Amino acid sequence: MTRVDAPQALESRLSALESQHHEAARLIAELQGRDALKTQFLANISHDLRTPLTAIITHAEILRDGILGELTPRQRDSVTSIISGGRQLLEMVGEILTYARGAADQLALTPTELRIADVIGRVRTLNESLVEKKGLTLSVTVADDIPPIHADAEKIAHVLGNLLGNAIDFTPPGGRVWVSARQVGSDGRPSLLIEVGDSGIGIAPEHHDLVFREFAQVDASASRQHHGTGLGLTIARKLVELHGGSIWLESQLGEGSRFFFTIPYRGAPPQHAPPV
């Protein structure tokens, strides 16, 4: 290349780069548009799936409850299984809907002053029959001096329910599952720290990031043993982050798992919990 050609060559190179840049920007915009369409499709289809499921479950409950005549015990067992399957499917559809809303930034918080012990109590009650069925021991420890926190009770319950459900799912019969809550951070930025732990199968450290990714289950065979959309922890992370908190885990393969999440107190929290 001669000195005379150099500016021309540079100009032509610059022009090629600009053109590539525009093409890349166009592709990104197109992909974002398609991703938004996919998210909207997920939200729409999840909503539409609920209607026939509602009909299936309600018709089956009419039969189970003997409204159209008494069933034999085996008929009742069979219909009860239809209802359980339907409710399981409904839960998964709900999870996809929540994920789609989260991906589209359509999830909003409705915070109130809540006592974490109440939320944990509710989630515990919902899971007690499963714990008993698997022969697990569930213990709950909530520090006495935790002040109420400004947070969305339904969404915190969703996160807790997901973590506790996983803990129960991935812990063999006879194992231990626990939930604890305490206040941490004394440097003027206090948070609520909640732990959900289990003595179950554990997760290898190299998979710790993977579990929070959408549609991921660490072991492909796990999806055959443990039902789920693979969205639970992705949604849990989204809901915790919406509150300004973070979520992580400590675990080794074969040594159980401990999931932690924090919810920061907004402004100065009350120094002491009001009398119960």
Added chain:
Amino acid sequence: MPPDDARTADVAPTWTPPAPPLVLLVEDSALVASALRILFEETGRRVRVAPDVAAAVAACADEPPALMLLDLTLPDGDGLSALAGARARGAAPRVTVAMTGHDDPGTRQRCLAAGCADVLVKPVPARELLRRAAEWLG
């Protein structure tokens, strides 16, 4: 026939049993409506089904129901506009309850503000729905 007996026959009121309470199901899914119809008819209520807002307002104008169970997403608009439409015609249901798949607090507040007595997330367990209906229709 002696006069006395005739007089008695003239003044005796003709007693007809009160009609069972009317439940109006505003629901565009025929499958869901059929389940709810069985549930209420088998427990002694009369049932009418309206698949959209216009049919719901017309049904209320024809006979205001004791209970209107209202789906929120209807082919011709927001379910709550059926309640507003019935009120505008002076034919409001005695009790209106929203039944919806949207379980977010915003939807709940919107329904209560519009005059619904309660907001239930579908599918409401059959027994639970009957227990609550007994309270609303009580």
